[in-house]
Amino acid sequence: MTNRDIDLYLRRVNQGGGLVAHRLRLAARYALMLLIAAVMLGPFIWLLYLSLRMDGKVYDWPTSIRVFSLESYSTVLREFPIGTAFKNSVIVAVVTVFLTVIVASLAAYPLARYDFYGRNVVFLGILSTLMVPFQLYLIPLFMLTTNTLHLGNTLTGAVLPFIASVFGIYLIKQFYSSVPRDMEEAARVDGASELRVWWQVMFPLTKPAVATLSIFTFVGSWSSFLWPLIVLGDDQKQTLPVALAMLTGSFVERTSFLAAGSVIAVAPVIVFFLLFQRWFLGGMTIGAVKG
Structure with missing residues (x-):
C-alpha cells in the first residue's frame, strides 16, 4: 500500500467521522426541539384529555375508548351561557385589534418620519407610561369610562382602555424608521397627501409589525379578566374569562366541564397565532434591532 492509498483511506475515515458527528448533532x-415542544404542548394536550374523559377517573389509564366523549362540550354550551360570552370576547378582541393597529400606526408614523422639536421627548414620555401598572389607574379609568363617557356595562367600554398600545407605537415606529424615504418622497411628488402616503405607501409595508402587534393585542384582550369583570355588570355582556370563573363555581366537581370550557377559551388564541405566524418572527426581529 502506497502513501497515497493511506492518505485516501485516512481522508475517507475522517469524512465518515465528520458525517457521523454531524448526524449526531442534528x-x-x-x-x-421535540422535548421543548412536548413541554409547551403538554398542558394543552392534558387539558384536551380531561375534557374528553367522562368517567371521572382522570388520573387512571383509560381501559376503553368509550370513556371519551364530547358530552362535556355539549353540556357546557347548553347549560351555561358560554356561547354568549364567546361571542362577546370575539367582538371585543377583533375590534380591539383593529383599532389598536390603526391608532398605533397613526401615532408611530409622525414619530418616525417627521423631524419636529421635542420628538424624542414625546416618544420617551409615551414609553415611560409602560412603567405605570394598570392597577394604579384602574379606578380613574373606571370613573372616566362610566361617569364621564357613560360607557359602563357596554362592550365599547371594555374595548376603550386597550386601543392605545404603547408597545404597538414602539414596534411600528421601529419598523417605519427602517424604511427608506424614497417611496414616500416619490408619492409626495405625485401629489399624494400625507394621509394617502401613510395609508397606501407606508402602512402596507408594516405587515410583519402589524402581525406581531395583532397577536399580542388579541391574546391580551382575549385573556383580560379584571377590566371586563369591573366594567361589565350584565351577565349577558361578560367576556369568556369572566364566564369561565363563574363556570368554576358552578361545576367545581366536574373536571371535564371545566376542561371543556378552558379548551373553548384557548382554541381561538392558537388559531389566531397560526394565521399570523408567518409574519410574527419577522415583526419581532424588526422591533428588536431597528432604531
Missing part, C-alpha cells in the same frame, strides 16, 4: 438538536 439528532440531538431535533431531540431537544
Whole structure:
C-alpha cells in the first residue's frame, strides 16, 4: 500500500467521522426541539384529555375508548351561557385589534418620519407610561369610562382602555424608521397627501409589525379578566374569562366541564397565532434591532 492509498483511506475515515458527528448533532438538536415542544404542548394536550374523559377517573389509564366523549362540550354550551360570552370576547378582541393597529400606526408614523422639536421627548414620555401598572389607574379609568363617557356595562367600554398600545407605537415606529424615504418622497411628488402616503405607501409595508402587534393585542384582550369583570355588570355582556370563573363555581366537581370550557377559551388564541405566524418572527426581529 502506497502513501497515497493511506492518505485516501485516512481522508475517507475522517469524512465518515465528520458525517457521523454531524448526524449526531442534528439528532440531538431535533431531540431537544421535540422535548421543548412536548413541554409547551403538554398542558394543552392534558387539558384536551380531561375534557374528553367522562368517567371521572382522570388520573387512571383509560381501559376503553368509550370513556371519551364530547358530552362535556355539549353540556357546557347548553347549560351555561358560554356561547354568549364567546361571542362577546370575539367582538371585543377583533375590534380591539383593529383599532389598536390603526391608532398605533397613526401615532408611530409622525414619530418616525417627521423631524419636529421635542420628538424624542414625546416618544420617551409615551414609553415611560409602560412603567405605570394598570392597577394604579384602574379606578380613574373606571370613573372616566362610566361617569364621564357613560360607557359602563357596554362592550365599547371594555374595548376603550386597550386601543392605545404603547408597545404597538414602539414596534411600528421601529419598523417605519427602517424604511427608506424614497417611496414616500416619490408619492409626495405625485401629489399624494400625507394621509394617502401613510395609508397606501407606508402602512402596507408594516405587515410583519402589524402581525406581531395583532397577536399580542388579541391574546391580551382575549385573556383580560379584571377590566371586563369591573366594567361589565350584565351577565349577558361578560367576556369568556369572566364566564369561565363563574363556570368554576358552578361545576367545581366536574373536571371535564371545566376542561371543556378552558379548551373553548384557548382554541381561538392558537388559531389566531397560526394565521399570523408567518409574519410574527419577522415583526419581532424588526422591533428588536431597528432604531
